Amino acid sequence: MDLLRGLSFGQYLPVDSPVHRLDPRTKILATIVLIAVVFATRSAAGLAWLTVVLGAVLLAARIPLGYALRGLRPVFWLVGIAVVFQVLFGEGGGHPLFQRGPLVITRENLDLGLFYGYRLLLLVASTSLMTFTTSPVEMTDGLERLLRPLQRVGVSTHEFALMMTIALRFIPTLVEEADKIMKAQIARGAEFSRGSPMRRAKAFLPLLVPLFIGAFRRAEALALAMEARCYRGGEHRTRMKELHFAPRDWVAGALLAAAAVVALGPARWWQ
Amino acid sequence: MASAAPALIRVRGLRHTYQHGTPQAVPALHGIDLDVFPGECVAIVGGNGSGKSTLARHLNALLIPTDGDVVVDGLNTRDADAVWEVRGRVGMIFEQPDDQIVAAVVEEDVAFGCENLGVPSAEIRARVDAALRTVDLEAVRRRPPHLLSGGQKQRVAIAGVLAMRPRCLVLDEATSMLDPHGQREVMETALALCRDEGLTLVLITHAMEEAALADRIVVLAEGRVVLEGTPADVFAREDALRALRLEPPEVTQLGRRLADAGCSLPPALLTVEALVDAVAALRGGGAAVRRRPSGAGRRAGRTRPRAAGPMLRCDGVSYVYQRGTPLEAAALVDVSVEIRPGEIVGLIGASGSGKSTLAQHLNGLLRPTRGRVYLDDVDIQAKEVDRRRVHQEIGLLFQYPEHQLFEETVSQDVAFGPRNLGIDEAAIRERVDRALVQVGLDPVVFGPRSPFTLSNGEKRRAALAGLLAMEPRVLILDEPTAGLDPQGRREILDHVVRLRDARGLTIVLISHSMDAVARLCERLIVMDRGRVVADGPIREVFSDPDRLVALGLGLPQVAQCARLLRGRGLPVRRDVLTVGEARGAILDALALERAGG
Numbered sequence: 001m002d003l004l005r006g007l008s009f010g011q012y013l014p015v016d017s018p019v020h021r022l023d024p025r026t027k028i029l030a031t032i033v034l035i036a037v038v039f040a041t042r043s044a045a046g047l048a049w050l051t052v053v054l055g056a057v058l059l060a061a062r063i064p065l066g067y068a069l070r071g072l073r074p075v076f077w078l079v080g081i082a083v084v085f086q087v088l089f090g091e092g093g094g095h096p097l098f099q100r101g102p103l104v105i106t107r108e109n110l111d112l113g114l115f116y117g118y119r120l121l122l123l124v125a126s127t128s129l130m131t132f133t134t135s136p137v138e139m140t141d142g143l144e145r146l147l148r149p150l151q152r153v154g155v156s157t158h159e160f161a162l163m164m165t166i167a168l169r170f171i172p173t174l175v176e177e178a179d180k181i182m183k184a185q186i187a188r189g190a191e192f193s194r195g196s197p198m199r200r201a202k203a204f205l206p207l208l209v210p211l212f213i214g215a216f217r218r219a220e221a222l223a224l225a226m227e228a229r230c231y232r233g234g235e236h237r238t239r240m241k242e243l244h245f246a247p248r249d250w251v252a253g254a255l256l257a258a259a260a261v262v263a264l265g266p267a268r269w270w271q
Numbered sequence: 272m273a274s275a276a277p278a279l280i281r282v283r284g285l286r287h288t289y290q291h292g293t294p295q296a297v298p299a300l301h302g303i304d305l306d307v308f309p310g311e312c313v314a315i316v317g318g319n320g321s322g323k324s325t326l327a328r329h330l331n332a333l334l335i336p337t338d339g340d341v342v343v344d345g346l347n348t349r350d351a352d353a354v355w356e357v358r359g360r361v362g363m364i365f366e367q368p369d370d371q372i373v374a375a376v377v378e379e380d381v382a383f384g385c386e387n388l389g390v391p392s393a394e395i396r397a398r399v400d401a402a403l404r405t406v407d408l409e410a411v412r413r414r415p416p417h418l419l420s421g422g423q424k425q426r427v428a429i430a431g432v433l434a435m436r437p438r439c440l441v442l443d444e445a446t447s448m449l450d451p452h453g454q455r456e457v458m459e460t461a462l463a464l465c466r467d468e469g470l471t472l473v474l475i476t477h478a479m480e481e482a483a484l485a486d487r488i489v490v491l492a493e494g495r496v497v498l499e500g501t502p503a504d505v506f507a508r509e510d511a512l513r514a515l516r517l518e519p520p521e522v523t524q525l526g527r528r529l530a531d532a533g534c535s536l537p538p539a540l541l542t543v544e545a546l547v548d549a550v551a552a553l554r555g556g557g558a559a560v561r562r563r564p565s566g567a568g569r570r571a572g573r574t575r576p577r578a579a580g581p582m583l584r585c586d587g588v589s590y591v592y593q594r595g596t597p598l599e600a601a602a603l604v605d606v607s608v609e610i611r612p613g614e615i616v617g618l619i620g621a622s623g624s625g626k627s628t629l630a631q632h633l634n635g636l637l638r639p640t641r642g643r644v645y646l647d648d649v650d651i652q653a654k655e656v657d658r659r660r661v662h663q664e665i666g667l668l669f670q671y672p673e674h675q676l677f678e679e680t681v682s683q684d685v686a687f688g689p690r691n692l693g694i695d696e697a698a699i700r701e702r703v704d705r706a707l708v709q710v711g712l713d714p715v716v717f718g719p720r721s722p723f724t725l726s727n728g729e730k731r732r733a734a735l736a737g738l739l740a741m742e743p744r745v746l747i748l749d750e751p752t753a754g755l756d757p758q759g760r761r762e763i764l765d766h767v768v769r770l771r772d773a774r775g776l777t778i779v780l781i782s783h784s785m786d787a788v789a790r791l792c793e794r795l796i797v798m799d800r801g802r803v804v805a806d807g808p809i810r811e812v813f814s815d816p817d818r819l820v821a822l823g824l825g826l827p828q829v830a831q832c833a834r835l836l837r838g839r840g841l842p843v844r845r846d847v848l849t850v851g852e853a854r855g856a857i858l859d860a861l862a863l864e865r866a867g868g
Contacts, residue, residue, distance in 0.1 A: 189691030
């Protein structure tokens with residue numbers, strides 16, 4: 001059993017490192033910039049340089065390489081499929097490396113396939129670096145602050161942030177509850193994994209109904225507890241944790257800008 | 272006391288009707304007058320449905336009176352502009368530890384109230400630090416709340432209220448979901464705030480041991496104040512309390528019964544320490560003591576001869592949670608126990624000692640990492656064994672089983688188990704009716720009702736019926752009395768005993784309520800950090816109370832009295848479990864000492 005117990009949320013690795021200490025906004029913006037740079041890079045040398053950059057950040061963040069690669073495991077499949085597609089169905093022409101019947105593998109297509117595949121891998125690695133080093137709570141805070149200007153056009157960023165916070169808070173609680181209800185129903189002879197899809201869907205009712213009722217009960221209790229603590233929406237509200245850019249955030253930004261110029265620069269100069 | 276000062280909270284002629292003015296109107300309070308003075312600790316007690324939680328919600332303007340007034344620190348709760356002021360001055364802690372924590376990090380939750388009040392950022396930081404220090408939770412400030420114990424979660428909630436700098440703290444059944452350790456934690460924290468910092472405390476509770484610690488007790492019944500006075504005054508009226516289906520704490524009952532037997536004790540002893548001091552003062556005194564045969568040996572008649580062979584057996588069972596991950600944790604370590612047919616076994620241990628994990632091994636829900644579980648000498652995890660039959664023969668009632676109810680009617684819900692077993696409809700109907708009767712729910716009245724309209728005690732009994740309808744041979748009950756009021760607790764335990772007597776069911780009772788275990792069980796298995804550390808007849812296990820205390824288990828009050836008196840050199844028997852036995856044992860010891868000295 002314990003199907004749900006192993007489920008972890010995000011891949012945040014709580015260690016103390018210069019990367020972890022960065023303002024979440026810095027990390028969110030840096031990730032966006034990195035993604036753009038990875039897309040804009042046209043040369044293999046550029047990608048190699050970015051690999052070095054990501055490796056350096058990984059090192060600075062004190063994330064074990066094994067942990068990082070484990071996180072990328074599902075992506076390797078995707079990369080493999082992308083490479084195969086490019087190689088098999090890429091444009092004709094070029095230097096054939098291998099030929100049998102209608103199947104032609106050219107050097108150009110293989111290069112291109114590897115290039116695209118590797119780029120995909122770097123994209124995922126860049127975002128993973130953010131989730132490895134930023135807790136979901138910090139991410140929510142950062143997003144709220146970054147989106148705050150939208151308040152002026154009527155988007156309620158406070159409610160959005162509160163919703164995210166409460167979701168983060170209750171996911172483990174509800175997972176635990178689901179596990180318990182599931183076991184309780186199995187103890188009453190229920191089976192969740194046998195029979196036709198229709199039967200299986202029906203078998204989940206004894207899990208879902210109590211889970212939903214429980215969630216509503218919690219929602220009501222939580223709303224009352226929030227009211228008791230004077231919650232009345234986002235107006236007049238202050239925050240204990242105000243985000244402040246520190247010198248290290250500026251340094252990180254400058255380093256990233258330099259790395260981006262190097263990644264993009266040579267591609268143009270060397271062509 | 273501070274009765275000369277003006278009341279902090281003044282309640283006059285308070286009436287409350289839910290859904291007032293509709294055909295579904297439910298009156299809950301019928302004219303309450305109450306004053307709460309600054310710095311005092313008031314306990315509001317009453318059974319389920321007495322209106323005590325409704326009253327609590329009026330104290331901080333979560334409800335507005337249908338009639339009458341509630342005035343807090345000069346502010347009337349009817350005044351819509353004053354609502355936030357009132358809620359800032361009267362903080363409230365609720366029953367469910369999980370459902371009042373908003374943020375995903377402890378310190379951010381503590382800050383939540385201040386943030387709502389618009390306190391400047393630096394000031395919030397200082398208040399949060401101070402509040403966490405007061406409740407002694409600085410060490411866990413950056414943890415996610417779901418990793419805390421129940422007692423810690425309630426202390427987080429208290430810190431969150433303290434940071435708002437209230438004048439009064441209301442605990443609405445805040446300890447009823449906690450284990451004995453958590454209960455102590457929360458009560459000590461709250462009482463220290465009242466005694467040392469002058470915070471006014473209102474305890475809404477059905478635990479009389481807690482009420483005994485207050486300056487004043489207000490007893491509610493059916494929405495009215497029926498008794499009011501100091502704990503000594505209120506507990507002296509034992510008959511009136513019993514008529515309300517409440518009873519004084521065990522220690523007060525023991526004091527009264529010793530006094531009836533001729534001991535000259537002060538009236539209404541409220542705490543274990545008070546009783547121990549008073550009894551110790553008797554020694555060498557010349558009070559004539561009328562002796563009646565003590566209760567010892569009375570229980571002997573209840574144990575019955577039974578078949579010798581074990582029916583359910585764990586052999587060297589170990590279990591590791593999340594094997595192969597950084598979170599790997601051993602939940603069971605080499606556990607070997609035997610359950611014999613027809614016995615009632617208590618399985619006790621502090622939270623996290625592995626009781627529930629063991630229970631899930633006993634009915635095949637968890638597969639041992641090492642070792643085997645046998646039912647009638649058959650390995651229940653063997654390939655050819657139908658697991659469903661194991662679940663049927665060994666019924667497991669989870670904690671808070673009312674949360675698993677899901678069908679439209681009680682009958683259908685009870686029928687869920689037998690239907691999964693593929694029994695024909697006529698037989699199912701018969702089983703359902705029989706099971707409902709066995710838990711004291713009339714099938715005609717309760718069968719067609721929605722399970723969600725029942726009271727908590729009734730829901731729990733309906734869930735029990737759902738297991739009984741599968742006709743198990745063994746029933747494992749995981750904390751069956753948790754969170755129920757004394758009345759609900761008594762009912763469910765009475766039904767358990769009747770099940771054993773009438774149907775010869777074998778029962779494993781998992782509990783950290785020593786009172787429940789002491790009342791029902793003949794044998795105890797004690798667990799500590801995944802291991803079985805004691806297994807034997809209940810008297811044998813209770814005869815080493817120091818060890819039980821060291822394992823983090825709460826002793827029944829009378830057992831605590833006996834233990835402390837022994838510590839003072841009075842030769843009281845070790846294995847007292849009930850008020851009657853304690854009375855006998857103390858009288859015997861006093862007489863013995865007198866004869867000897």
